[in-house]
Amino acid sequence: MIPSIKIEDYHYDLPDSRIAKYPLPERDSSKLLRYRGGVIDEHIFKELPGLLPEGSLMVFNDTKVVPARLHFQRESGARIEIFCLEPSDPCEYNLSFASVGRCVWKCVIGNVKRWKGDSLTLSNPENDPVVAAMGLKAALLGRDERTGLVEFTWESGEPFSRVLEICGTIPIPPYLNRDTEAIDAERYQTLYARLRGSVAAPTAGLHFTDAVLEAIRAKGIDMENVCLHVGAGTFLPVKGSDVSGHSMHREPFSVSLDLLRRLKSAEGKVIAVGTTSVRTLESLYYLGVSCIEKGAPEEVGQWVPYEREYPYSLEESLGAIINYLETNGLNELKVGTRIIIVPGFRFRLVDVLVTNFHQPESTLILLVSAFTGGDWRVIYDYALTHDFRFLSYGDSSILFRPDVFANGTDFA
Numbered sequence: 001m002i003p004s005i006k007i008e009d010y011h012y013d014l015p016d017s018r019i020a021k022y023p024l025p026e027r028d029s030s031k032l033l034r035y036r037g038g039v040i041d042e043h044i045f046k047e048l049p050g051l052l053p054e055g056s057l058m059v060f061n062d063t064k065v066v067p068a069r070l071h072f073q074r075e076s077g078a079r080i081e082i083f084c085l086e087p088s089d090p091c092e093y094n095l096s097f098a099s100v101g102r103c104v105w106k107c108v109i110g111n112v113k114r115w116k117g118d119s120l121t122l123s124n125p126e127n128d129p130v131v132a133a134m135g136l137k138a139a140l141l142g143r144d145e146r147t148g149l150v151e152f153t154w155e156s157g158e159p160f161s162r163v164l165e166i167c168g169t170i171p172i173p174p175y176l177n178r179d180t181e182a183i184d185a186e187r188y189q190t191l192y193a194r195l196r197g198s199v200a201a202p203t204a205g206l207h208f209t210d211a212v213l214e215a216i217r218a219k220g221i222d223m224e225n226v227c228l229h230v231g232a233g234t235f236l237p238v239k240g241s242d243v244s245g246h247s248m249h250r251e252p253f254s255v256s257l258d259l260l261r262r263l264k265s266a267e268g269k270v271i272a273v274g275t276t277s278v279r280t281l282e283s284l285y286y287l288g289v290s291c292i293e294k295g296a297p298e299e300v301g302q303w304v305p306y307e308r309e310y311p312y313s314l315e316e317s318l319g320a321i322i323n324y325l326e327t328n329g330l331n332e333l334k335v336g337t338r339i340i341i342v343p344g345f346r347f348r349l350v351d352v353l354v355t356n357f358h359q360p361e362s363t364l365i366l367l368v369s370a371f372t373g374g375d376w377r378v379i380y381d382y383a384l385t386h387d388f389r390f391l392s393y394g395d396s397s398i399l400f401r402p403d404v405f406a407n408g409t410d411f412a
Contacts, residue, residue: 001306001307002244002303002306002307003243003244003306003342003343003344004242004243004244005242005243005244005342005343005366006241006242006243007238007240007241007242007243007246007361008241008361010360010361010362010365010366010369010376011360011361012360012377012380012381012384013360014359014360014384014390016177018384018388018389018390019175019176019389019390019391019394020389020390020391020392020393020394020395021176021177021178021393022183022393023183023187023206023393024393026209027045027187027191027206027207027208027209028044028045028046028207028208028209028211028212029044029045029046030044030045030207030389030394030395030396031043031044031045031387031388031389031395031396032044032045032047032048032051032207032395032396032397032398033379033382033383033386033388033395033396033397033398034051034397034398034400035372035375035379035397035398035399035400036398036399036400036405037400037402037405037406038375038402040378040379040382042386045207045212045395045396046209046211046212048207048212048216048354048398049212049215049216049218049219049221050219051398052216052219052221052271052352053268053269053271053351053352054219054220054221054268055220055221055267055268055269056221056222056268056269056270056271056351056352057221057222057223057224057262057263057266057268057269057270057271058216058221058222058223058224058271058273059223059224059225059226059259059270059271059272059273059277059280059281060190060192060205060208060223060224060225060226060273060274060277061202061205061225061226061227061228061230061273061274061276061277061280062190062192062193062194062195062225062226062227063193063194063195063196063197063198063202063227063228063229063230063276064189064193064194064195064196064197064198065170065171065188065189065193065198065199065200065201065230066084066161066164066168066196066197066198066199067164067165067167067168067169067170067171067185068083068084068085068164068168068171068199069081069082069083069084069168069169069170069171069180070082070083070084070122070136070138070164070167070168070169071122071123072120072121072122072123072138073120073121073123074114074115074116074118074120075118078111078114078115079111079123080109080110080111080112080114080115080120080138081109081110081111082107082108082109082110082138082150083107083108083109083110083171083199083232084105084106084107084150084164084168084199085105085106085107085108085147085199085231085232086105086106086229086231086252087103087104087105087106088104088105088106088149089103089104090103093195093196093197093229093252096160097159097160097161097164097196098159098160098161099159099160100157100158100159100160101153101154101155101157102151102152102153102154103151103152103160104141104149104150104151104152105149105150105152106147106148106149106150107147107148107149107150108146108147108232109140109143109147109148109150112143112148115140117139117140119137119138119139120137120138120139121136121137122134122136122137122138122167130166131166131167133155133156134154134155134156134158134163134166134167135154135155135156136152136153136154136163136167137152137153137154138150138151138152139151139153161196170184170185170188170189171199171200171232172184172188172392173200173391173392175359175391176391176392176393187206187393188201188206188392189201189206190202190205190206190208191205191208191209191210191213192205192208192213192225194225194227195227195229195254197227197229197252198229198230198231199230199231199232200230200231200232201230201392202228202230202273202274202276202277203274203356203391203392203393204273204274204275204277204354204355204356204396205273205274206392206393207396208273221271222262224256224258224259224262225256225259226253226254226255226259226277226280226281227253227254227255228251228252228253228276228277228279228280228337229251229252229253230251230276231249231250231251232249233248233249233251237359237361237362238361238362238363243340243342243363243366246340246363247302248302248338248339248340248363249338250299250336250337250338251276251279251336251337251338252334252335252336253280253283253334253335253336253337254332254333254334254335255280255284255332255333256331256332256333257322257325257326257330257331257332257333258331260284260318260321260322260325260333261322263281263284263318263349264314264315264318264319264322269351269352269404270349270350270351270352271350271351271352271353271354272350272352272353272354273354274354274355275353275355275358275364275367275368277350278341278350278353278367278371279337279339279341279367280337281349281350282305282339282341282345282347282348282349282350283300283335283337283339284317284318284321284349285310285314285317285318285348285349286300286304286305286310286317286339287300287317287321287333287335288312288316288317288318288319288320288321289310289312289317289320291317291320291321291323291324292312292316292317292320295324296324297321297324297333297335298335299335299336299337299338300335300336300337300338300339301338301339302338302339302340303340304339305339305341305345305346306344306345314348314349321333340363340366341363341366341367341370341371342363342366342367342369342370343366343369343370343374344370345370347370347371347401350371350401351400351401351404351405352398352399352400352401353368353371353398353399353401354396354397354398354399355368355396355397355399356390356391356392356394356395356396356397357380357383357388357389357390357391357394357395357397358391359391368399371399371401372399372401372402373401373402373403375402379397379399383395383397
């Protein structure tokens with residue numbers, strides 16, 4: 001049954017002064033709120049390794065933010081901003097980034113009403129000869145209320161990935177209320193970012209340094225990666241008063257066969273770095289269900305977890321995905337998810353979550369509430385009254401599921 005949840009119940013007052021507009025000088029010097037067994041205390045992020053349960057498996061999202069914001073202009077001088085969301089032709093990220101001369105992307109278009117369908121030329125106010133040599137143009141193939149299909153063409157002979165690097169800018173979140181600056185190219189990216197495709201950073205990972213990662217390894221905690229490309233939908237507010245009317249955005253992800261095997265046999269706790277890792281990991285159970293019932297993994301719909309009771313164990317579900325991949329000679333699961341995690345969700349894989357502090361009335365607040373058994377407001381009230389910084393460049397938290405760490409002492 002689709003849950004009925006009033007989004008106004010997930011509002012809190014977030015003064016603009018509490019939104020971190022810039023990152024701290026050192027990634028791991030941010031504050032870290034720990035919530036475990038209903039108890040809250042404070043740490044510094046570099047202390048994170050000492051707070052992790054021994055024998056755990058820690059999962060990171062290694063997606064890489066692309067400089068997906070492009071500025072064009074019409075012959076009339078009107079400026080049109082184009083924000084690349086996901087590839088359409090070719091539809092695979094790696095093929096689109098390797099395209100030479102032409103590709104089509106689904107985009108958010110600023111000032112779209114002033115675009116009459118004519119071909120646009122890239123804005124180059126500094127008359128940069130390298131930018132000019134790209135000869136990048138944009139043509140509108142079609143649009144709906146929010147997005148449009150844009151055909152990009154260029155003359156340089158470079159792959160589209162290089163075109164974006166030269167012509168685009170990192171699309172920092174709109175709530176920062178500032179233009180992209182040089183610091184964002186480095187700091188709005190995790191140290192372990194590897195696979196291009198996101199238009200927003202998995203911000204929980206922005207705090208990790210080489211020293212923190214090495215200390216986690218030294219503690220004997222295994223670290224693995226998934227890749228979920230974060231879409232601009234992560235910034236969209238919940239439409240309407242009831243969450244049941246909200247349409248969740250699709251995000252593509254990939255998980256290796258090796259990680260699936262490790263998850264199936266894992267005896268320790270599973271720690272997810274970021275809500276994107278949570279959405280990826282928790283989608284796996286339902287992909288396994290479709291393998292069991294339909295013979296192949298099907299993309300996870302928004303309300304699939306709430307539609308009925310599922311009789312299969314996690315081991316059975318993961319086993320079905322593993323069998324599907326092995327039977328088809330595949331080393332990686334590539335699929336998409338629209339899963340929404342709200343109060344009432346049954347977590348099957350993730351025991352511990354490392355995450356930042358999120359916007360009021362967002363789907364991410366709903367996820368935090370579901371994960372903490374409804375204690376999100378206690379956590380956020382503490383953060384607001386103890387000088388924590390909020391949103392993408394803000395401070396961090398480590399949250400332990402109450403049903404797993406009931407009294408805060410279970411570190412088995």
